[in-house]
Amino acid sequence: xxxxxxxxxxxxxxxxxxxxxxxxxxxxxxxxxxxxxxxxxxxxxxxxxxxxxxxxxxxxxxxxxxxxxxxxxxxxxxxxxxxxxxxxxxxxxxxxxxxxxxxxxxxxxxxxxxxxxxxxxxxxxxxxxxxxxxxxxxxxxxxxxxxxxxxxxxxxxxxxxxxxxxxxxxxxxxxxxxxxxxxxxxxxxxxxxxxxxxxxxxxxxxxxxxxxxxxxxxxxxxxxxxxxxxxxxxxxxxxxxxxxxxxxxxxxxxxxxxxxxxxxxxxxxxxxxxxxxxxxxxxxxxxxxxxxxxxxxxxxxxxxx
Numbered sequence: 001x002x003x004x005x006x007x008x009x010x011x012x013x014x015x016x017x018x019x020x021x022x023x024x025x026x027x028x029x030x031x032x033x034x035x036x037x038x039x040x041x042x043x044x045x046x047x048x049x050x051x052x053x054x055x056x057x058x059x060x061x062x063x064x065x066x067x068x069x070x071x072x073x074x075x076x077x078x079x080x081x082x083x084x085x086x087x088x089x090x091x092x093x094x095x096x097x098x099x100x101x102x103x104x105x106x107x108x109x110x111x112x113x114x115x116x117x118x119x120x121x122x123x124x125x126x127x128x129x130x131x132x133x134x135x136x137x138x139x140x141x142x143x144x145x146x147x148x149x150x151x152x153x154x155x156x157x158x159x160x161x162x163x164x165x166x167x168x169x170x171x172x173x174x175x176x177x178x179x180x181x182x183x184x185x186x187x188x189x190x191x192x193x194x195x196x197x198x199x200x201x202x203x204x205x206x207x208x209x210x211x212x213x214x215x216x217x218x219x220x221x222x223x224x225x226x227x228x229x230x231x232x233x234x235x236x237x238x239x240x241x242x243x244x245x246x247x248x249x250x251x252x253x254x255x256x257x258x259x260x261x262x263x264x265x266x267x268x269x270x271x272x273x274x275x276x277x278x279x280x281x282x283x284x285x286x287x288x289x290x291x292x293x294x295x296x297x298x299x300x301x302x303x304x305x
Contacts (some may be wrong), residue, residue, distance in 0.1 A: 014182035015118055017098070018091040020175040023167075024105060024141055025049050027064045027122050036138060042158045046104065046142035047166045051128075059109060059137035061128045065119045066103050066143075066170065067091070072187055073104075074115050077151065082131030083108035083280035086120060088147060090178045090185050100147050100185065101164070105206070106140035107131040115190045143169050150190030 020030035030049070037048035051058025065087055070217045073086035093099055109129030113119060130137050146162040149155075156162045 011187055012184040013070055014184050015070050015189050016068050017178050017183055018089045018176055019121060019178040020171045021067045021173050022122060023170060024063050024066055025139055045163050046140055047157055049139040049141060056137040056274055058128050061140055062124045063105050063126045063128060065123050065125050067121045071113045071115055071117045074111050074113055081106050082129060083111050085111055085113060085125050087149040088185055090183050102147050104142040107135060141166055148189045152155060152191055153195040
């Protein structure tokens with residue numbers, strides 16, 4: 001991005017121009033590392049660097065800044081990113097024009113730089129990580145032309161209009177014209193991003209703060225005061241009062257509760273009168289008894305004529 005086409009920025013910080021750019025691992029020429037995954041537009045927008053030992057053998061290896069610059073992002077964003085550091089660089093291209101780029105270092109195991117810290121070429125900024133165990137240890141590395149992207153990649157075209165191929169850019173800018181003069185660089189160009197460590201939520205059942213109104217002329221201004229042992233008459237909060245105070249009962253419920261219970265008798269209960277089988281049969285099949293139905297008794301069938 002040219003210096004004349006800056007996005008809206010909150011502030012500017014003066015930093016030295018980058019004298020050139022090196023690889024972020026195995027400085028300066030990525031010795032002992034290989035590019036496991038490359039850059040392509042509308043796909044993988046950076047490069048994944050792994051140690052030649054494979055697996056997690058490079059876990060904790062140093063990651064260095066590719067050039068002089070200032071840290072514009074240093075956060076643990078969790079999700080698919082983990083620890084991320086973004087450094088903003090100003091440099092003169094081959095046409096002697098000052099341009100800005102952002103270099104992003106993702107999935108770090110730890111970060112050794114903080115926001116707004118000025119860094120030098122080859123300075124350690126963190127170590128290779130696994131994004132809290134989500135991946136095999138490697139470094140995700142990007143170089144952006146557009147310094148407004150930040151963590152909102154979905155809002156910008158995934159093309160060369162906003163991104164450089166990292167290795168191609170470094171190989172083309174190993175040495176850049178530099179001077180001792182400081183150059184103003186815009187900062188705070190990223191939109192807010194919600195990622196990060198979740199904030200713990202505390203649940204409170206009741207508050208020990210109550211409201212009291214005091215008259216001041218025609219107005220009543222609520223004033224907060226704290227209920228203490230010196231003021232036991234203070235009104236209790238509704239929820240807390242419901243938990244520690246007895247419930248209010250209706251008059252009917254009180255009568256039922258207060259009604260004296262009958263005392264159990266000590267005498268044995270009277271035995272029930274038992275009717276024998278013969279008596280039950282007589283009552284069932286006597287002439288005076290009514291038939292229960294018009295059906296013939298079981299086991300009998302009328303003669304066929």
